[in-house]
Structures are given as structure tokens and as C-alpha cells.
Amino acid sequence: MVPLHYLLLALASPRAVLSASSIEVDTSSLLQQIHGFGFSQAFGRASEFKAADDDLQQQALDLLFNTEVGAGFSIIRNNIPSTSGSTIEPNSPGSPSATPNYTWTGDDAGQVWFTKQAVSYGVSTVYANAWSAPGFMKTSGDEATPGYLCGTNGHDCTSGDWRRAYANYLVQYVKFYKSEGLDITHLGFLNEPDWETGYSQMQISPNATEAISFIPILYDAVQNTSLDLNITCCDAVGWSDQETYTTALIAAGMDKYLNVITSHMYTSDATSALNTSLPTWITESGVETSDAPFTTTWYDSGSPNEGMVWANKLATGFIDAGLSAYLFWEGFEINETQSASHLVDLGSDGEAEGSAILYAFSMWSRFIRPGARRVSTIGSLENVATAAFINSDDSVVVVLTNSGDVAQTARIGFPAELDAADAWVTDNKHQVAVTNVTASGANAEVVVPAQGVVTIKVN
Structure with a gap:
């Protein structure tokens, strides 16, 4: 579910929040160690x-x-x-x-x-x-x-x-x-x-x-x-x-x-x-x-x-x-x-x-x-840099960095159903603050504010 304040923002400006785009996280494709x-x-x-x-x-x-x-x-x-x-x-x-x-x-x-x-x-x-x-x-x-x-x-x-x-x-x-x-x-x-x-x-x-x-x-x-x-x-x-x-x-x-x-x-x-x-x-x-x-x-x-x-x-x-x-x-x-x-x-x-x-x-x-190891992602969002990592405790972290002037709704797909999903946001109004994330099956959906960063962590 998209948070209410973003829905209200979208009504005021049709381009304020773009429709959800999907990104798939491939934890089997291991990149550099962190x-x-x-x-x-x-x-x-x-x-x-x-x-x-x-x-x-x-x-x-x-x-x-x-x-x-x-x-x-x-x-x-x-x-x-x-x-x-x-x-x-x-x-x-x-x-x-x-x-x-x-x-x-x-x-x-x-x-x-x-x-x-x-x-x-x-x-x-x-x-x-x-x-x-x-x-x-x-x-x-x-x-x-x-x-x-x-x-x-x-x-x-x-x-x-x-x-x-x-x-x-x-x-x-x-x-x-x-x-x-x-x-x-x-x-x-x-x-x-x-x-x-x-x-x-x-x-x-x-x-x-x-x-x-x-x-x-x-x-x-x-x-x-x-x-x-x-x-x-x-x-x-x-x-x-x-x-x-x-x-x-x-x-x-x-x-x-x-x-x-x-x-x-x-x-x-x-x-x-x-x-x-x-x-x-x-x-x-x-x-x-x-x-x-x-x-x-x-x-x-x-x-x-x-x-x-x-x-x-x-x-x-x-x-x-x-x-x-x-x-x-x-x-x-x-x-x-x-x-x-x-x-x-x-x-x-x-x-x-x-x-x-x-x-x-x-x-x-x-x-x-x-x-942790960085892992591959498939798909993209406009003006949003996406990086995914798997920690040694098997938790998966996705960092979404939105350098654009429009908020983006991101739907992140994971290899398996989620036990839990948490998200944090930093922008002009928040400092590593808990933010809404919707988890369903193997997917998590979150709004990434303009000129902001959202980090999602799933188990």
C-alpha cells in the first residue's frame, strides 16, 4: 500500500509519484565483498x-x-x-x-x-x-x-x-x-x-x-x-x-x-x-x-x-x-x-x-x-541507483538512491517469500527514519522520495 501522504501528493501533481517499477534481486549472482x-x-x-x-x-x-x-x-x-x-x-x-x-x-x-x-x-x-x-x-x-x-x-x-x-x-x-x-x-x-x-x-x-x-x-x-x-x-x-x-x-x-x-x-x-x-x-x-x-x-x-x-x-x-x-x-x-x-x-x-x-x-x-556481498539486480527506476547486498546472516539489504525531483514507487522482488521487511528513509525531513514498506509474498514495495534514499532490509 502506498502511504497516504504520497497519494495526496500525487493528486496535487500527477507526476509527483511515478507508478511502481519492478527490480529483481538475484542473490545467486555474487559481486564484490564488502x-x-x-x-x-x-x-x-x-x-x-x-x-x-x-x-x-x-x-x-x-x-x-x-x-x-x-x-x-x-x-x-x-x-x-x-x-x-x-x-x-x-x-x-x-x-x-x-x-x-x-x-x-x-x-x-x-x-x-x-x-x-x-x-x-x-x-x-x-x-x-x-x-x-x-x-x-x-x-x-x-x-x-x-x-x-x-x-x-x-x-x-x-x-x-x-x-x-x-x-x-x-x-x-x-x-x-x-x-x-x-x-x-x-x-x-x-x-x-x-x-x-x-x-x-x-x-x-x-x-x-x-x-x-x-x-x-x-x-x-x-x-x-x-x-x-x-x-x-x-x-x-x-x-x-x-x-x-x-x-x-x-x-x-x-x-x-x-x-x-x-x-x-x-x-x-x-x-x-x-x-x-x-x-x-x-x-x-x-x-x-x-x-x-x-x-x-x-x-x-x-x-x-x-x-x-x-x-x-x-x-x-x-x-x-x-x-x-x-x-x-x-x-x-x-x-x-x-x-x-x-x-x-x-x-x-x-x-x-x-x-x-x-x-x-x-x-x-x-x-x-x-x-556482506553485493549481488546483482535486474530492472531499473528512472534516476534511482539501486544496490543490493546479502549479509553473512542471510539478511538482504537494498539501497535505493533517488537523484531525481520526482518520488518513485519501487517494487522489489526477492528470490523467496519474505519473513519480514523493514525500511528507512533519509531526505530533507527524515534522518534514517522508519518508513512504510509493504511486503507480500516475495515482493516489497516502498516509495523513494525525490532527492532521498530508502534502505530496505528483509529476512
Whole structure:
């Protein structure tokens, strides 16, 4: 049955709600596995989070990780530091073969505390990512100055070849977390190597020759431990650059050492699949323009800080680019140093407040759990992107993203009769709110509002 308010809307405007179109879900046609959704608290934001009062902490944690009232994020991304004041190896041991003097405070700029909070909510995927090697291992001699890892192809240094020492450095960081009872599951050694900044950075060439000369060494360092680690590459600043890197990596046989291909989306979005059989992740995304502040606005002008813009990005990423994970930049901020590139803010009433982007993620991350598989769908609705998933508990989730200005009635067909069907909606008037869904036999019918998202979950 179509809800009454939509029937009234249809009477007022005959094109306000289109007639039902059918989409069939084929759970036997399995596509990519879903690893999850996540964010970071790097560069001191974890310390800021840790220092917040208990009530505010709890509110923000629930908004980010709780699967009943929040987004249910399932991946966190930690920064492996390289600055001399915070790194685990603040001083050069003198040469690559010398014994390193590792140090550990057990805090890691608040990230140990933050990781423990995430794990308490059931998060089991922890991505540790280095922005740079320590400066004494680089051609520039400084971790925040453009440069390459000494010893990689074409980059000889008078101090020697630091590739093995850097691999050991990364592994030691993981061991320190292990000593805290925390398991890092994914390890990355680069961040935006196609970009020059004023903070921690390390470059590679477009043909990824430096990465190709380092990855087997890092792989060996991991294999020489009892750690269960997945190695990633290369966190390019944009999808098109990562496509170039990936082509070079695969041609050089690096897929036998790597577990995940990682990228950001700042200079180019993930709109098509990379030429690899490895899982692909967007490991950082955000709003770059300073005139687009944190907002709870879902849809207005199509500004990059609006929730509907990100609903479309997520749909395109998982459907067209075949992503297995999608991470935003920052989670919780109090001082708003990242403009709209954080998901939870301190509201005017002193309470934690979720952005519209948080609710765009929630329509996916709360219901599509780690280990799910995307499955094929047959049929389409005008201006509606449709993605279907089967969770490991056999529940099926369908996300309908309507980028049009007309509401659509969708009839979803499933392979078997439904025990139950539930649906949630997010648009200008709702934030992950329960909405009407009619279940009959093996079909579910729901209205998807204009510029809105509906998620259906069936058993």
C-alpha cells in the first residue's frame, strides 16, 4: 500500500509519484565483498576526542559506531606518525643496518584510546597508514618535505638503502599496538604520493617504481612475524592517479604481495572499476572547499557538503567502481579545523551533532555489515541507483538512491517469500527514519522520495 501522504501528493501533481517499477534481486549472482565503512581521527583529533567530557564522548561514539542509533562504522584509519616529536623512532640510528631505538608511550596521539573505543563497539578492521617515512630515511632528509624513500629505484642516498629499515619500522608500529591488545589488520606505507603538501609526505613516480621496489621487502618483513596483516597501496589523492599506479603494480606482479588497492577521491572520484581483481577501497574522502562548512542540510543547491551529494557518491562508488570499503576523512571534531570534512560536530546546545553526510553514510553502513556481498539486480527506476547486498546472516539489504525531483514507487522482488521487511528513509525531513514498506509474498514495495534514499532490509 502506498502511504497516504504520497497519494495526496500525487493528486496535487500527477507526476509527483511515478507508478511502481519492478527490480529483481538475484542473490545467486555474487559481486564484490564488502569490508565496511569508516573514518579517521588522525593528526590529534583522537586526543581531542579523548579529552572531551564523558557525556559528549559517549554521544559522539554512539553516532559513529552504534548500529541502532548511529552509523555503525566498522573501519578506522590511524596515522603512523613520522614527525620526530611523535614517531616511534625519533632519531636516526646512524645507518640502515644499525639497531633502531624504538620508543612507545602507549598513547599514539590518542589513537590507542580511540582504537579501544572502536573495538568495544565491535570494530575489527583497523587500517594503519603512514603518511611518510621518518625524514632521515628520505632523499629530502625531512618528513614534511617532498622526497622519496632512500634505496628505492633511482633514489640513492649517501646514508644508504633504508627500505628494509622502513619495513621494520612499520611492522614495529603494529607490534606496539599488539602489546596494547589491539590488532591492526591493514597496513599502508604511502599517503597521497602524487601530491606535494606542507606536512608529512612521501612521493612515488607515476609508474610506481618506488612502490614496486619496496612492496616485496615489506611483504617479507610481515611474513617474518606472526602478524596477520593485509598490505595496501597507494592512497593516491585521486582515483585516476590510483588507476595509473594500479596498472603499473599489476604489470609488475605486485598483486601477489598486496591485499587491497587504496585511493582517495579529491582530484577524481571513483566512478569506474580499476583493472584489478584485488578489493578496492576509498580510504579518505571529504569536502575540500572552505566555503562549504559542516551542515545538517540534506539537499538544497547541490553544495559539496550536502548529504544527498554523498548519497550519490556512495552509490556510484559501490555500483560503478565496485568498491569494497568507503572511508571519510575525520569522524568527530570540536574545534572544526576541517570545515565539513568531519562527520560529528559540537552543536550549539553542547551536544554531539551528526552532519548530513553522516546520515548519507548511515543508510549504507548501519545495514550493510562487514562480510556482506553485493549481488546483482535486474530492472531499473528512472534516476534511482539501486544496490543490493546479502549479509553473512542471510539478511538482504537494498539501497535505493533517488537523484531525481520526482518520488518513485519501487517494487522489489526477492528470490523467496519474505519473513519480514523493514525500511528507512533519509531526505530533507527524515534522518534514517522508519518508513512504510509493504511486503507480500516475495515482493516489497516502498516509495523513494525525490532527492532521498530508502534502505530496505528483509529476512
